[in-house]
Amino acid sequence: MTISIVVPVHNEAENIQPLLDEIVVALVDFDAYEIIYINDGSSDATAQALAKAQKNLPQLRVFEHQKSCGQSAAVYTGIKAAKYPFIATLDGDGQNNPADIPSLFEHLNSQRKITPKLAMIAGWRNKRHDSQWRLFSSKFANGIRSRLLGDETPDTGCGLKVFVREAALQLPFFDHYHRFLPALMQRSGFLVISLPVSHRARERGVSNYGTLDRLWVGISDTLGVMWLKTRLKLTEVREIEH
Secondary structure, three states: OEEEEEEEEEOOOOHHHHHHHHHHHHHOOOOEEEEEEEEEOOOOHHHHHHHHHHHHOOOOOEEOOOOOOOOOHHHHHHHHHHOOEEEEEEEOOOOEHHHHHHHHHHHHHHHHOOOEEEEEEEEOOOOOOOOOOHHHHHHHHHHHHHHHHHHOOOOOOOOOOOEHHHHHHOOOOOOOOHHHHHHHHHOOOOOEEEEEHHHEOOOOEEEEEEEHHHHHHHHHHHHHHHHHHHHOOOOOOOOOOO
16 A cells, blocks of 8 residues: 655644644555645745654655645645655645545545546545634535536535545646546546545644635636536547557
8 A cells, every 4th residue: 555645735834743743643554655745835934844854754755835826736736746646635734634544545445446437535524623604605615516516525625635646637737726626537537435534623823715715716716617527528549459
């Protein structure tokens, strides 16, 4: 079992070491793994915290955006840099629990033997620890997205996902695309399953994303993904041998 863990961060200095410690414990039974942190233009001590962690953790690889390019760009940087065939993404604020990764990986790996088109297990935070406003805005945006895109994904905003790297590299990239990874996977002919995962309250730092901005941007992006779905034709190609 091998896996690449991709963690985008912006101003999360206080969460670097605690989350890394949890990831290492969660992956103890894997044959090999790497942890890829993408420092997306942080202005706090995130870079220093990552440099310190690298001294004691050879599996940790760090990439840095000189200026903040957004979470989607950071996730994309990590996917391109990953060297293992399976990837797990986590939010860097510690609200996703790394302990959920092994079960999601095992489900994806075992089910792919039966259904090769299965390319992603998306986390579903069915018991969230967030403010009432954040819960409302997320439910509202998820409801609109699900009705318009028909992706049958109850929580596309969950940062915890396990998927096939090769499939992810086939997806179109655009700003905010990380919120639409399940729909984009389906658009490209792959299957996606959502499974419940644990969710925790933020213990350190502050959120870097405004819920109102995210809500309206999400609606605008949903319309863009709807357009993308109309512009794709899937073609099966086979090699002819003589």
